[in-house]
Amino acid sequence: MDAPGDPEGPRPPGGDGPAANARETPNRLSKEQLFVLISAASINFGSMMCYSILGPFFPKEAEKKGASNTVIGMIFGCYALFELLASLLFGKYLVQIGAKFMFVAGMFVSGGVTILFGVLDQVPAGPVFIAMCFLVRIGDALSFAAAITASFSILVTAFPNNVATVLGSLEIFSGLGLVLGPPLGGFLYQSFGYEVPFIFLGCIILLMVPLNMYILPNYEANPGEHSFWKLISLPKVTLIAFVINSLSACFGFLDPTLSLFVLKKFNLPAGYVGLVFLGLALSYTISSPLFGLLSDKMPHLRKWFLVLGNLITAGCYMLLGPVPVLHIQSQLWLLVLMLVVNGISAAMSIIPTFPEILSCAYENGFEEGLSTLALVSGLFSAMWSIGAFLGPTLGGLLYEKVGFEWAAAVQGLWALTTGLAMGLFYLLEYSRRRRSKFQNILGTEEEQRALLPDENQS
Numbered sequence: 001m002d003a004p005g006d007p008e009g010p011r012p013p014g015g016d017g018p019a020a021n022a023r024e025t026p027n028r029l030s031k032e033q034l035f036v037l038i039s040a041a042s043i044n045f046g047s048m049m050c051y052s053i054l055g056p057f058f059p060k061e062a063e064k065k066g067a068s069n070t071v072i073g074m075i076f077g078c079y080a081l082f083e084l085l086a087s088l089l090f091g092k093y094l095v096q097i098g099a100k101f102m103f104v105a106g107m108f109v110s111g112g113v114t115i116l117f118g119v120l121d122q123v124p125a126g127p128v129f130i131a132m133c134f135l136v137r138i139g140d141a142l143s144f145a146a147a148i149t150a151s152f153s154i155l156v157t158a159f160p161n162n163v164a165t166v167l168g169s170l171e172i173f174s175g176l177g178l179v180l181g182p183p184l185g186g187f188l189y190q191s192f193g194y195e196v197p198f199i200f201l202g203c204i205i206l207l208m209v210p211l212n213m214y215i216l217p218n219y220e221a222n223p224g225e226h227s228f229w230k231l232i233s234l235p236k237v238t239l240i241a242f243v244i245n246s247l248s249a250c251f252g253f254l255d256p257t258l259s260l261f262v263l264k265k266f267n268l269p270a271g272y273v274g275l276v277f278l279g280l281a282l283s284y285t286i287s288s289p290l291f292g293l294l295s296d297k298m299p300h301l302r303k304w305f306l307v308l309g310n311l312i313t314a315g316c317y318m319l320l321g322p323v324p325v326l327h328i329q330s331q332l333w334l335l336v337l338m339l340v341v342n343g344i345s346a347a348m349s350i351i352p353t354f355p356e357i358l359s360c361a362y363e364n365g366f367e368e369g370l371s372t373l374a375l376v377s378g379l380f381s382a383m384w385s386i387g388a389f390l391g392p393t394l395g396g397l398l399y400e401k402v403g404f405e406w407a408a409a410v411q412g413l414w415a416l417t418t419g420l421a422m423g424l425f426y427l428l429e430y431s432r433r434r435r436s437k438f439q440n441i442l443g444t445e446e447e448q449r450a451l452l453p454d455e456n457q458s
Contacts, residue, residue, distance in 0.1 A: 032158065032217050033158050033159065035215040035216060035217060036154055036155060036158040036159075036216070036217060037166075037170070038211075038215060039103065039151070039154070039212045039215060039216045040151045040154070040155050040170050041170055041173040042107075042173075042208045042211070042212060043103070043107060043144075043147050043148060043151050043208075044151075044170050044171070044173040044174040044177065045173040045174070045176055045177045046107070046110070046177065046201075046204065046205045046208060047110075047144050047147070047148060047174075047177065048173075048174045048175070048176075048177025048178045048181060049177040049180065049181045049184075049201055049204075050110065050114055050140065050144070050177075050181075050201060050205075051079075051177070051178075051181070052177060052178045052181030052182050052185075052255075052277065052281070053181040053182065053184070053185035053197055053198075053201060054076070054185070054255065057185060057186060057189040057194075057197075057259075058072075059072050059256055059259055059260055060259075060260075060263075061121065061194055062075065062129075062133070064125070065121075065123075065125040065126070065129040065130075066125045066126045066129070066130075067129070067130055067133075068400070069256065069260070069396045069397075069399055069400045070396050070397050070400055071130060071396075072256050072396055073256040073257075073392045073393045073394075073395055073396020073397060073399075074134075074392075074393055074396070075130070075133045075134060075137055076252065076255045076256050076392035076393075076396075078134055078137055078138060078141070078389070079137050079138070079140060079141040079388070079389075080141070080248075080252065080384075080385040080386070080387070080388030080389035080390075080391075080392075081141075081385065081389040082138045082141040082142055082145075083141040083142070083144065083145040083381065083382075083385040083388070084381075084382045084385035084386055084389065085382075086141065086142045086145035086146065087145045087148075087149050087377075087378045087379075087381035087382040087385060088228060088378055088379075088382050089378075090102060090145055090146050090149045090150070090378060091149050091228070091374050091375055091377055091378015091379065091381070091382070092228065092374075092375070092378065094149060094150060094153055094374035094377075094378070095371050095374060098218070099150045099153055099154050099218075099374075100150070100154075100216050100217070100218045102146045102147070102149070102150040103146070103147050103150035103151060103154070103212065103216060104209060104212055104213050104216070105143075105146060106142075106143045106144060106145070106146030106147030106148075106150070107143070107147045107205060107208060107209050107212065108143075108206065108209045109139065109142070109143035109146075110140055110143035110144050110147065110205055111202045111203070111204075111205035111206035111208075111209065112202065112206070113136050113139040113140045113143065113202075114140060114198055114201055114202035114205060115198060115199050115202035115203070116136050116139075117133075117136045117137075117140070117198045117202075118194070118195040118196070118197070118198030118199045118202070119195060120132055120133060120136065120194075121193075121194040121195065141385075145381060145385075148377075148381055149374070149377050149378050149381050150377075152354075152373070152376075152377035152380065152381070153373045153374045153377045154216070154217070155167070155170070156358070156373045156376075156377070157373060158217075161296075162296050163296070163354060163355045163358065164291075164292040164293075164295035164296045164351055164352060164354070164355045165289075165292045165293050165295075165296045166292070167292055167351060167354055168288045168289045168290070168291055168292015168293065168295070168347075168351045169288075169289045169292060171284070171285065171288035171289070171292070171347065171351070172285050172288065172289060174285070174288075175281050175282065175284050175285020175286075175288065176285065178277070178280070178281030178284070178285070179278055179281040179282055179285065182273070182275075182277040182278070182281075183275055183277075183278065184197070185197045186272075186273060188200060190269075228375060228378070228379060231357075231361060231366070231375055231376070231379055232379065234360055234361075234364055235425070236356070236360045236425065236429075237357050237360050237361070237379075239418075239421060239422055239425050240306070240353050240356055240357055240360075240422075241379070241383040242418045242421065242422075243306055243310060243349060243353060243418050243419075243422055244350070244353055244380065244383040244384050244387065245383055245384075245386050245387035245390070245418075246310065246313075246387060246414050246415045246417075246418040247309075247310070247313065247346055247349055247350055247387065247415070248383070248384045248385070248386070248387025248388045248391065249387035249388070249390050249391030249394075249411065249414060250313055250317065250342070250346065250387075250391065250411055250414075250415060251280075251346070251387075251388070251391065252387060252388040252389070252390070252391025252392045252395070253391040253392060253394075253395035253407070253408070253411045254277075254280070254391075254395075255391075255392050255395075256392045256395060256396045256399070257392075257395045257396065257399045257404055257407060257408075258276070258277070258404075259273045260399070260404075261399075261404040262276055262332075262335075265330060265404075266332050276332075276335070276336060276339070277339075279336045279337075279339035279340040279343065280339040280340070280342055280343045280346075281343065282340075282343065283339075283340040283341070283342075283343030283344050283347075284343035284344070284346055284347050285343075287343065287344045287347040287348070288347040288350075288351055290347075291305060291347050291348050291351040291352070292351045295351055295352045295355060296355070299355070299359075302352035302355070302356055303422075303426045305348045305349060305351070305352045306349055306352055306353070306356070306419075306422050307419050307422050307423040307426065308345075308348065308419075309345045309346065309347075309348035309349030309350075309419075310345075310349055310415045310416070310418050310419025310422065311415075311416065311419040311420075312341065312342075312344075312345035312348070313342055313345045313346060313349065313412070313415040313419075314412040314413065314415040314416035314419060315412070316338045316339075316341050316342040316345065316412070317338075317342070317408045317409065317411045317412030317415065318408075318409055318412045319334065319338050320335060320338045320339075320342075320405075320408040320412075321403075321404055321405025321406070321408045321409065322334070322405065323405055323406065323408070323409035323412075324405055324406070330405070353380070354376065354380055357376050357379065357380065358372075358373075358376050361375075361376060391411070394410075395407055395411065398410060
């Protein structure tokens with residue numbers, strides 16, 4: 001949604017409730033809104049820590065246990081596949097289950113399965129270890145899908161006029177999770193072994209559960225009439241879904257591949273590999289609030305952010321290796337620079353997607369309320385999960401077959417395709433609007449000419 005008074009954005013629902021309270025105090029946070037921000041920040045931070053902590057050392061440990069690079073990519077990717085299925089389910093039934101209960105229960109289960117991940121090194125190598133990795137990863141995916149879907153819905157309910165600004169600001173905590181996860185995981189792994197990173201992180205998440213049970217407001221609403229299929233069938237929403245897929249795949253691609261590439265190419269220890277991930281996470285964290293603010297204050301810029309962000313991301317992945325056809329020597333400084341630029345371009349593209357989908361839904365007759373917010377939240381999480389599944393899965397396979405340089409270039413082509421498709425759609429949309437406006441002007445002139453003879457006779 002857009003800032004108050006913005007003609008291009010959808011209007012928030014009227015009446016009483018949290019949305020009305022948010023409009024009455026636009027420049028000052030209420031106690032309820034502050035508690036919502038704290039709860040959302042805790043889940044963003046915890047989820048990104050869990051997501052990123054595996055990168056520096058898990059691929060190496062999994063190789064010792066007999067897992068191939070393709071299987072390692074599938075272990076990373078199965079998280080997103082089951083998060084996809086769970087997000088669609090939880091988004092549809094969030095109103096019936098209750099947003100607060102879904103949020104707290106998801107966080108509690110996630111803390112438990114994160115601790116279980118820490119004891120997998122005691123499992124026998126081979127198929128048993130691989131199967132247990134899949135089971136624990138699936139449990140983590142289901143629990144965080146519940147918490148994240150509920151979190152998005154609660155946030156947009158509490159801040160109906162500043163969706164992109166709030167989501168962009170909360171990406172600071174997602175970025176902190178991405179920033180702290182790899183180096184902290186690498187350091188704890190080097191110092192204390194495999195178990196400690198997971199037990200430490202799982203305990204932090206469990207400690208957040210009673211806090212959120214106390215401070216998180218409880219929002220209630222009636223089920224809506226619309227479905228995911230009506231939402232995703234809107235052409236604009238379909239294209240934005242592909243943008244989300246592409247950007248998510250770009251992030252997911254790096255998890256099973258980047259650490260192995262850096263270890264072999266530059267001979268860095270595991271602790272320093274975590275610092276390489278820092279370039280992407282830190283730049284994404286810093287730039288997200290800026291693009292969120294710009295998306296709310298100047299919604300006409302969203303289309304430019306979506307297109308340019310994808311095109312810049314494509315260039316980054318072409319130079320990440322770099323792709324051999326460019327005949328550029330692979331260097332550590334160039335790789336880190338491309339990760340930094342990619343963090344900025346990813347924020348440029350990701351932040352506007354949620355308010356753009358929401359605006360399109362309202363323009364096409366979806367009711368304004370928690371039920372639609374739940375559908376959009378579930379759809380966003382599901383589309384992100386598709387990319388997060390395909391990115392590491394195909395990335396691990398391509399890394400084995402053609403090497404990191406070509407695998408990264410293929411990922412860049414995906415971003416390039418979505419960026420060009422989104423740009424073409426906006427050009428066609430602009431052309432249709434101009435043609436419609438021109439036809440309306442002609443119609444008005446014809447009506448005026450038809451009335452002139454009658455006026456002269458009178």
